[in-house]
Amino acid sequence: MSNISTVEIAEQAPPSLADQAYVAIRGLIVSLKMAPGALIDERRLMESLGIGRTPVREALRRLAQEQLVEVFPRRGMFVTGVDVRDLARISEVREALEPEAARLAAERATDADREELGALLAEIGGRGVNLIELDERVHRAVYRAAHNDLMAATLGQYYVLALRIWMLALDRAHELEDAVEAHRDLLHAIVDGDADHAAAAMRAHVQNFEQAMRRVLVTA
Numbered sequence: 169m170s171n172i173s174t175v176e177i178a179e180q181a182p183p184s185l186a187d188q189a190y191v192a193i194r195g196l197i198v199s200l201k202m203a204p205g206a207l208i209d210e211r212r213l214m215e216s217l218g219i220g221r222t223p224v225r226e227a228l229r230r231l232a233q234e235q236l237v238e239v240f241p242r243r244g245m246f247v248t249g250v251d252v253r254d255l256a257r258i259s260e261v262r263e264a265l266e267p268e269a270a271r272l273a274a275e276r277a278t279d280a281d282r283e284e285l286g287a288l289l290a291e292i293g294g295r296g297v298n299l300i301e302l303d304e305r306v307h308r309a310v311y312r313a314a315h316n317d318l319m320a321a322t323l324g325q326y327y328v329l330a331l332r333i334w335m336l337a338l339d340r341a342h343e344l345e346d347a348v349e350a351h352r353d354l355l356h357a358i359v360d361g362d363a364d365h366a367a368a369a370m371r372a373h374v375q376n377f378e379q380a381m382r383r384v385l386v387t388a
Contacts, residue, residue: 189219189227208245234325259378270370273313274363281313282359289355299348337384
């Protein structure tokens, strides 16, 4: 039987219109360009994305399942609010699962996975690098390298929820630039196949992220 996961099969196929709409709308929500609590205008989304009603609605349903969109009967759809009090609950989930994902990645990474992780490692510290975008690519590459599609889907959802809180504090969070730099140790451990070190590095990263966010938000 083939070892290719459903996630890997999906990645090999070209994205559908619904997938394209999902990625685009999620990006608008995470970047706060669609403000927390804002009413979602389907027609405006269709026009701005150049995508029809059915794929947009499918994308919005998916985003509702991921708690980024709320649906209220007779009122419409709204961007879910950002509550910084959720940080502790989000961090509890991430602290439980992310180290295990890193451990599995160190044990299961293929040559292609290690090549991708090595390329990301080379980007750290580079000039003009979008740190937020690089951080997300690192985490998602680790999730994929764990080769557990259910874990990857769960962690992807909680990563996005954490990222929204991060985006709220970005203009005051200069100390968080260290978060991406800390990925060096993690990526080296996974590429070297050191599962225990990878898990410890990821646990420390998640804990440091929560502590840094708390410092930023308390002084905001």
